[in-house]
Amino acid sequence: xxxxxxxxIVGAGPGGTAAAYTLASNGLNVIQLERGxxxxxxxxxxxxxYANSLEKIIPDFRMDAPLERFLAEQRVxxxxxxxxxxxxxxxxxxNWDNADRYTILRAPxxxxxxxxxxEAGVLLICETTVLDLIKEKERVVGVRTDRxxxxxxxxxxxxxDGVNSxxxxxxxxxxxxxxxxxxxxxxxxxxxxxxxxxxxxxxVDNQGVAIEMLGAITRGMLGTAFLYTNKESISIGIGCxxxxxxxxxxxxxxxxxxxxxxxxxxxxxxxxxxxxxxAHLIPEGGYHAMPQIYGEGxxxxxxxxxxxxxxxxxxxxxxxxSGRLAAETVIEIKKKNARFNKMNLVLYKEKxxxxxxxxxxxxxxxxxxxxxxxxxxxxxxxxxxxxxxxxLLQVDGVDKRTKERETIxxxxxxxxxxxxxxxxxxxxxxxx
Amino acid sequence: xxxxxxxxxxxxxSQIRVHPQTGTIMRQGxxxxxxxxxxxxxxxxxxxxxxxxxxxxxLSMGPLQAxxxxxxxxxxxxxEAILLSDRAFAGSDTLATSYALAAALKKxxxxxxxxxxxxxxxTIDGDTGQVGPGVARRLGLQLLTYVQEIKHIDYEKKKVxxxxxxxxxxxxxxxxxxxxxxxxxxxxxxxxxxxxNMIRAAKAPVKIWNRMDAGIEDIxxxxxxxxxxxxxxxxxxxxxxxxxxxxxxxxxxxxxxILLEKLFKKYPEVExxxxxxxx
Numbered sequence: 054x055x056x057x058x059x060x061x062i063v064g065a066g067p068g069g070t071a072a073a074y075t076l077a078s079n080g081l082n083v084i085q086l087e088r089g090x091x092x093x094x095x096x097x098x099x100x101x102x103y104a105n106s107l108e109k110i111i112p113d114f115r116m117d118a119p120l121e122r123f124l125a126e127q128r129v130x131x132x133x134x135x136x137x138x139x140x141x142x143x144x145x146x147x148n149w150d151n152a153d154r155y156t157i158l159r160a161p162x163x164x165x166x167x168x169x170x171x172e173a174g175v176l177l178i179c180e181t182t183v184l185d186l187i188k189e190k191e192r193v194v195g196v197r198t199d200r201x202x203x204x205x206x207x208x209x210x211x212x213x214d215g216v217n218s219x220x221x222x223x224x225x226x227x228x229x230x231x232x233x234x235x236x237x238x239x240x241x242x243x244x245x246x247x248x249x250x251x252x253x254x255x256x257v258d259n260q261g262v263a264i265e266m267l268g269a270i271t272r273g274m275l276g277t278a279f280l281y282t283n284k285e286s287i288s289i290g291i292g293c294x295x296x297x298x299x300x301x302x303x304x305x306x307x308x309x310x311x312x313x314x315x316x317x318x319x320x321x322x323x324x325x326x327x328x329x330x331x332a333h334l335i336p337e338g339g340y341h342a343m344p345q346i347y348g349e350g351x352x353x354x355x356x357x358x359x360x361x362x363x364x365x366x367x368x369x370x371x372x373x374x375s376g377r378l379a380a381e382t383v384i385e386i387k388k389k390n391a392r393f394n395k396m397n398l399v400l401y402k403e404k405x406x407x408x409x410x411x412x413x414x415x416x417x418x419x420x421x422x423x424x425x426x427x428x429x430x431x432x433x434x435x436x437x438x439x440x441x442x443x444x445l446l447q448v449d450g451v452d453k454r455t456k457e458r459e460t461i462x463x464x465x466x467x468x469x470x471x472x473x474x475x476x477x478x479x480x481x482x483x484x485x
Numbered sequence: 486x487x488x489x490x491x492x493x494x495x496x497x498x499s500q501i502r503v504h505p506q507t508g509t510i511m512r513q514g515x516x517x518x519x520x521x522x523x524x525x526x527x528x529x530x531x532x533x534x535x536x537x538x539x540x541x542x543x544l545s546m547g548p549l550q551a552x553x554x555x556x557x558x559x560x561x562x563x564x565e566a567i568l569l570s571d572r573a574f575a576g577s578d579t580l581a582t583s584y585a586l587a588a589a590l591k592k593x594x595x596x597x598x599x600x601x602x603x604x605x606x607x608t609i610d611g612d613t614g615q616v617g618p619g620v621a622r623r624l625g626l627q628l629l630t631y632v633q634e635i636k637h638i639d640y641e642k643k644k645v646x647x648x649x650x651x652x653x654x655x656x657x658x659x660x661x662x663x664x665x666x667x668x669x670x671x672x673x674x675x676x677x678x679x680x681x682n683m684i685r686a687a688k689a690p691v692k693i694w695n696r697m698d699a700g701i702e703d704i705x706x707x708x709x710x711x712x713x714x715x716x717x718x719x720x721x722x723x724x725x726x727x728x729x730x731x732x733x734x735x736x737x738x739x740x741x742x743i744l745l746e747k748l749f750k751k752y753p754e755v756e757x758x759x760x761x762x763x764x
Contacts, residue, residue: 200680
């Protein structure tokens, strides 16, 4: 007689491990299957860790999690061809113990998180790919892996197998990936000695900086770029909507190269040695792209469920939150001795609706469609801002009133008053 | 039949970087793997298990993290795993390591008679190939290095017939059991473990032995004290190749003469030789 698990979790990323940890620490019998050699071996992220969702799972994670730096400073840059306008926010109120976000390297972080789960009692099996869900009538009762005697049975299966979620697609829970609902992100980790890095960015005591960038660097395509400081390296990357990359026929590494050579970025990474190049899909379709996330004996969490807030660059925290909520759903149903059918698992969706995850996704549900159609936000406005500031700030013998008049005239040449008003209304609506 | 496989956890040398300033090896973030050569030894042992139902023990020495390597060996089908781990072992060279392993093997042998000890031909981090032979010498075992294939085992007569690679060809060697073999790479790739084995390995306890468990009383033979090897200096070798140079021009003849000019300038002796040939 084969052992039957309370829960089978497919994937050992943040979503799967959050679920696994929560279940195991409540005494459930959990097996988790990971395709990669170790948790984190297949993952790519900037990466910024948002503390809140992890804190709900492991309150004292700061004690031993492999965190790189806490973010004391955040910059947003609106970039033109050879200039940028930016905002900077830096505060001394944050420190290592109370910060809400940290830079991390995913490979060591995921391993740490998974180790915590294993210590809580999760049985983790790596290098094992789940090929199919085993169904009895319509009910999912287990999984079939690529190994000999590779069938496993459980009361409920949580799919946390990432953006591609082969499994959800194969089982018909999700449609094929659409190029306009995913972004392709590419990233480099550039080694820079700690002292140089800290001097360059003005950092002390594990402080870190995050720079988010948009504008000319994506060449009109829907996307953003980032630069994060780690302990002794910089993570730099750029991501654009896959449909746009396809249409423009621009290879992503070329975008990354020109980002690295942009006059605003180049001096920050000069002298560094590229340690790592990686690429990954990001599910950015938002609320509308979300598939059915629960059914007869199954739930989907994290990227596999398309839970990413691309506007705020959040994803792994949504994965952790959804993983934890899926686990809590299992625990509650188990307590009632009820069945893991669709009727009961709706609780997972209800929990997500009440959490920031779906509240945020709903808030921005039309954002991509609006910005996708109206590219002025990515092309015209960054240019206008940079050019206008340049001429306003130049002291060249022209009097200020004439300068202002000229600037306004130039702006209106690029975009009419009614156009600007329309854009403003659109942007407002897209974020309500 | 009882087979012991000696394994080591090593940093994946294909992913090692040298610190650009200090020149030391950066182990941070480099994944630790089971020494690839040991996998060939393990597979050979697993084949014996398939054929004769042998009992397989994997033995390693290293820090506690090395447990992962042993667990991996269990997942392929080994029956028992023992890790020698003790602060007193820190800094051991091949001499001290073979002493400790030999002591542990004696202990294992006293519980369950050992017939064959397997080891990879070398590790990919130290590359010495000394530990296997060192262990054999200390235990007075027959030593068969560079074994390609085990042709035949006669368990009754305690005899084994193997093919071992030599510089000029293949030697067919017969030996008495018990013996120690170091296994050559490339002849039997490790199998894909079954799921029940993976689960068993994930749950199975790895025995952790300190020096006392291994029966080592004399600490002057282990660790730094027992290691006469001294690392004088570590450095990253400079690439001997200079940077590539692009020569531009349309006419092949012109390009050729530019190339020759550059070559002769760099290697005057070549010029002399070529000129002599031409004459």
